[in-house]
Amino acid sequence: MGTSETSATPPQPESGTAARDWVRASADPQYRAAVVDLLGALAYGELAAFERLAEDAKLAPTLTDKGELAAMAAAEFHHFDTLRERLLQIDVDPTDAMRPFVSSLDEFHRQTAPSDWLEGLIKAYVGDSIASDFYREVAVRLDTDTRDLVLGVLDDTGHSSFAVDRVRAAIEADPRVGGRLALWARRLMGEALSQAQRVVAERDALSTMLVGGAAAGFDLAEVGRMFSRITEAHTKRMAALGLAA
Amino acid sequence: MGTSETSATPPQPESGTAARDWVRASADPQYRAAVVDLLGALAYGELAAFERLAEDAKLAPTLTDKGELAAMAAAEFHHFDTLRERLLQIDVDPTDAMRPFVSSLDEFHRQTAPSDWLEGLIKAYVGDSIASDFYREVAVRLDTDTRDLVLGVLDDTGHSSFAVDRVRAAIEADPRVGGRLALWARRLMGEALSQAQRVVAERDALSTMLVGGAAAGFDLAEVGRMFSRITEAHTKRMAALGLAA
Numbered sequence: 001m002g003t004s005e006t007s008a009t010p011p012q013p014e015s016g017t018a019a020r021d022w023v024r025a026s027a028d029p030q031y032r033a034a035v036v037d038l039l040g041a042l043a044y045g046e047l048a049a050f051e052r053l054a055e056d057a058k059l060a061p062t063l064t065d066k067g068e069l070a071a072m073a074a075a076e077f078h079h080f081d082t083l084r085e086r087l088l089q090i091d092v093d094p095t096d097a098m099r100p101f102v103s104s105l106d107e108f109h110r111q112t113a114p115s116d117w118l119e120g121l122i123k124a125y126v127g128d129s130i131a132s133d134f135y136r137e138v139a140v141r142l143d144t145d146t147r148d149l150v151l152g153v154l155d156d157t158g159h160s161s162f163a164v165d166r167v168r169a170a171i172e173a174d175p176r177v178g179g180r181l182a183l184w185a186r187r188l189m190g191e192a193l194s195q196a197q198r199v200v201a202e203r204d205a206l207s208t209m210l211v212g213g214a215a216a217g218f219d220l221a222e223v224g225r226m227f228s229r230i231t232e233a234h235t236k237r238m239a240a241l242g243l244a245a
Numbered sequence: 246m247g248t249s250e251t252s253a254t255p256p257q258p259e260s261g262t263a264a265r266d267w268v269r270a271s272a273d274p275q276y277r278a279a280v281v282d283l284l285g286a287l288a289y290g291e292l293a294a295f296e297r298l299a300e301d302a303k304l305a306p307t308l309t310d311k312g313e314l315a316a317m318a319a320a321e322f323h324h325f326d327t328l329r330e331r332l333l334q335i336d337v338d339p340t341d342a343m344r345p346f347v348s349s350l351d352e353f354h355r356q357t358a359p360s361d362w363l364e365g366l367i368k369a370y371v372g373d374s375i376a377s378d379f380y381r382e383v384a385v386r387l388d389t390d391t392r393d394l395v396l397g398v399l400d401d402t403g404h405s406s407f408a409v410d411r412v413r414a415a416i417e418a419d420p421r422v423g424g425r426l427a428l429w430a431r432r433l434m435g436e437a438l439s440q441a442q443r444v445v446a447e448r449d450a451l452s453t454m455l456v457g458g459a460a461a462g463f464d465l466a467e468v469g470r471m472f473s474r475i476t477e478a479h480t481k482r483m484a485a486l487g488l489a490a
Contacts, residue, residue, distance in 0.1 A: 044308075047308070047311065047312065047315060050299065050315055050318075050319075051299060051302060051303065051311075051315070054295070054296060054299030054300070054318065055299065055300065057296060058296065062340065063289070063292070063339070063340045063343055063344075063347075064339075064340055066292065066296075067292065067325065067326075067329065067339075070292060070295055070296070070322050070325070071322065071326065073295075073299065073318075073319075073322070074295075074318075074319045074322035074323065074326075077315050077316065077318070077319040078319065080312065080315070081312075081316065081319075084312065094308070094309075094312075095307065095308045095309055098308055099308075102308075
């Protein structure tokens with residue numbers, strides 16, 4: 001596949017579920033439950049991200065910056081809307097699907113409320129990047145229809161690149177800022193992992209699917225490898241940003 | 246024209262500016278300045294509305310309600326984006342165009358922070374309706390290109406109809422709620438008018454255009470009539486909602 005060991009490239013699409021469409025794949029009740037969990041978690045993740053980005057836009061030092069963060073928030077809303085529509089299509093109440101993930105995501109955001117604009121930018125960038133890594137990881141496990149949906153949402157991420165310029169400029173202007181933001185980025189990742197592990201522990205069907213299907217049974221080590229691929233990619237991004245992670 | 250005296254129907258498109266396109270109309274520097282003011286005021290109005298709706302979404306009692314308010318916020322963001330794009334097209338820095346209106350709009354929102362979900366809903370509905378009345382009023386004064394833009398944004402309003410159902414249900418469940426919300430709606434309108442009058446007093450070119458062009462000179466009575474058409478429409482909507490305004 002030509003990928004180096006340090007890359008975050010997730011496994012490639014497999015046979016089995018990944019070769020089936022939704023109608024065929026969802027005949028397996030455990031797979032169906034896992035996808036409902038996944039869509040619910042992603043939907044609430046997007047809705048919560050919308051809310052927090054809109055909130056953090058208030059910290060923007062200029063109207064241009066405020067507009068950029070508002071644009072990201074609006075993009076998250078559209079992801080939420082796409083995922084909600086999909087839940088309705090497969091006859092699931094979106095609120096029911098989201099409910100199991102509300103407390104973990106709210107807790108994550110409560111623990112990581114940025115104290116200033118730069119922390120808000122880092123959070124937007126880190127959040128957007130981790131979300132897109134996770135979407136890519138999970139896409140290979142999914143039936144063709146759900147995969148198209150997830151990859152469609154993924155295509156529309158990357159609104160956070162403006163954050164990189166702003167953070168670089170701030171570190172150039174005052175290098176001490178870099179140390180503080182590096183700590184912040186580490187805290188964000190730590191909180192994200194701790195909430196993700198809580199979800200994995202509580203949601204069996206979802207976790208089993210994430211590690212490659214129900215057949216092989218639940219393999220915690222494989223979940224660990226997925227988390228470590230995502231963490232590695234995060235570390236590289238922070239280094240590229242001038243933040244030792 | 247077949248409109249009754251109590252209707253809020255604005256004047257119909259005129260000859261003069263309303264028959265010209267942007268290139269021809271903007272040769273008049275006062276008209277150009279007025280349109281830049283108008284687009285700046287609308288753009289910041291939409292950005293501020295986005296921010297407040299996203300904030301008020303936190304008060305939502307259910308995830309469905311939260312999603313609805315977030316959808317309104319996202320729609321306001323797209324209006325902002327359309328207006329910002331237009332300013333860039335006509336070589337105006339959006340931040341410069343918005344700056345004169347920041348304090349009035351921020352003050353409006355500061356004075357009318359909803360204390361609960363129902364007040365937030367009323368504010369969303371009233372704000373959306375007044376904005377669309379105002380867009381319609383102003384459209385007839387504009388050159389053909391700017392008019393198309395403004396009517397395009399207007400077409401996409403009306404996301405607030407869900408608010409009507411929620412408010413009606415709340416009043417049915419507890420009629421005393423109606424009295425409190427009627428007072429609230431009156432306060433919203435009062436604050437909106439007071440900030441609008443401040444803008445009118447400060448921005449000559451804009452005000453002159455709003456009352457029908459520079460030729461006739463500035464006619465405060467005509468501004469008053471426009472405000473009273475908008476207030477009347479508001480009063481009727483509140484009555485339809487079961488709120489004596």
